[in-house]
Amino acid sequence: HKKPKILILGAGYGGMMTASRLLKSSVYQDAEITLVNKHNYHYQTTWLHEPAAGTLHHDRTRMRIDSVIDMNKINFIKDEVKEIKTDEKKVILESGELDYDYLVIGLGSEPETFGIPGVEEHAFAIRSVNSVRLIREHIEYMFANYNNEVEKHDEYLRFIVAGAGFTGIEFVGELSERIPELCEEYDIDRDKVRVYSVEAAPTALPGFDEELVNYAMNLLESRGVEFRINTPIKEVKEDGVLLNDGEEIKASTVVWTTGVKGNSVLDKSGFETMRGRIKVEKDLRAPGFDNVFVIGDCALIINEEINRPYPPTAQIAIQQAYTCSNNIKALLSGSEKLEHFTPDIKGTVASLGGKEAIGLVGTKKLYGQSASAVKKMIDNRYLFLLGGMPLVLKKGKLNIF
Template sequence: MGNRIVILGAGYAGLVCALQTRKYLTASEASITLVNKHNYHQLITLLHETAVGARSDRSLRIPLDKVLADKDVQIQKGTVVKIDPSAKQVALEDGQTISYDLLVVALGSETEYFGIPGLKEHAYTLKSLNQARLLRAHVESCFARYPLERRRELLRFVVGGAGFSGIELVGEFADALPRLASEAGVPLEYVELYNVEAAPGILPGFDADLVKTAEESLKARGVRFLTGVPITQVEPGIVHLKTGDTIEAETIVWTGGVRGNQIVVDAGFETDARGRAKVNAYLESVNYEGVYILGDCALILNEQGRPYPPTAQLAWQMGAACAKYLYHDVRGGVKEEFRPNIAGAIASLGRKDAIGKIGRSFKATGKMAYLFKDASQYRYLSKIGAVFANR
């Protein structure tokens, strides 16, 4: 009987790991079970587009059965509720138990609310297709209700957090709100869009000139930035700021932070304060042999000793590297340390506008940067064999 490899999560890291592992190992050498709560892979990096209706839900769903067709990978639909690394077992919500010889944990992250009262209860988040659909339906309902209710807070939108996810969502809002206002017969000057950030500026990690370009682009489309202003409390329809001011808004979206998956913490893996599992140079848990932890679940430090930001390109590189480690676990050989190759970062600012840094020095803005982002997405879809899988 071959090794039983179980992969938890079909996100960027988990799916790439499953595909690559099967390229290296035959079915007689190892069985591969991919556990995921949905029967599709979600393009999480594009959620901001479908959240405002700029892209269809369907285009962000990659059916797992199509991607994994003829790959001899078992797809197990289910929600993981517990990992027992001592017993080498995984428990699912429906009561099933899966045993493994080698485990890959790629369950993604959870939203970090930083203990802000009311934030979890009264703000939308954007970490899944279903959440994006809920937000889109809510925003559309605000415009539909305004001519009947005439409450200005219906036309006030607040995005908390000005990192990558927050700014990309703000950019989509900036493009979509004029269209929604026109369709509802609402004067555009009644619509207000706020981006609230506790840090002194937006888009940490980007060069100052690119940040300035992004700010100018978004401000020209009506975005009101409140930087250096932490949110202290959220009540239904009210955002409280540290300045003492409040914003009455029917739509409050939080994008201000992530933490590791609680299941990883509860399993007893050694983690940092944000719940991210500590791993060795081969992405293996530091306190459980034969368990690899990938993507947003893992704490990966750069050369300066700081955590890499959780990005899709880092996740799929971890998935590809882990497949090689699994190969060596089964067949033997020397493992090479994981060294990320970050090709750059591109942040979209709405339809056909973006800023980005490719490689170490090349910078792009506007439509060119947006095309680079599209090309990066196409490259990923090609890698997993899914260019046409969701059509």
């Protein structure tokens, strides 16, 4: 009697937590579990704005997978997923292929460019350890270059962040904290540096509480951030952006944070998607498949109260991992009664750099240092769920206040 094979694609919030739950519930004794990920480390995507701006070293946002997942109980394969062949129950990797009885897709997201020309060629993305390390190095290189050229290039010191959603605002917050340090280090007047937050919608942080949005904008403006709201970008060029109204802003650094779509592997594999995401059934399975689960940013779930999709978050990815692992366990034990997933949104907190943040927890609004403390506790809680107190002590944000 061969053990059924469970294959988990992606070791992000969803994939890691699924693997961890399957370990904790002893499912590994009755099944052969394999986790595939591009890198041999797991990183916390929600922290990436910090290493991108250079306010936190990128090693603080990542950990080796074998330091948290017992490799005697779960197979780990470091490889890139290229395609899923559901009709053959097979996954094609860059170097090899794997078959499965149960599949969990947790491959995360990709930047949404809306087809705007030049984004892929000229803009940076906050997406992975590799992509944010490049942003940090590029920013420093621009500062280092400025004083070393006879003809001064003001565009070296101009930074455009496209999109003032959560990621864009969090990054602008970190960047505005880092710039005074960079100015000091590279002998540059603060006045020479310009940071633009450009947003197509009529407000920053669309959909968020107005008072909190105002607090964030005032704070960031006081640190020198210039908001361009209601300002769609028409094109990204090598030397800046062209706005819809014809104006050009010259800048050597454009960071693109206008939202995400699901991993393109899903489209390539023939799944029906909306913005690259699979609209999953209540039990988190892909429609028409009884053995394929989709979680995290690859999954689309509808908030029935407003009849609109939930924005993809780590919070939801983690909760889905619990439901997904319970449902796999149920299927293995022959039960057809699967759990339905309902997100339990505890709140939303956005950091603004330094000891500043804004947040909505239940109906309570949080500002400043207390919001920032809650944010750090959220980050630590995840580490606790994944690896207990030892992981919190090793990788956590212990300097809470």
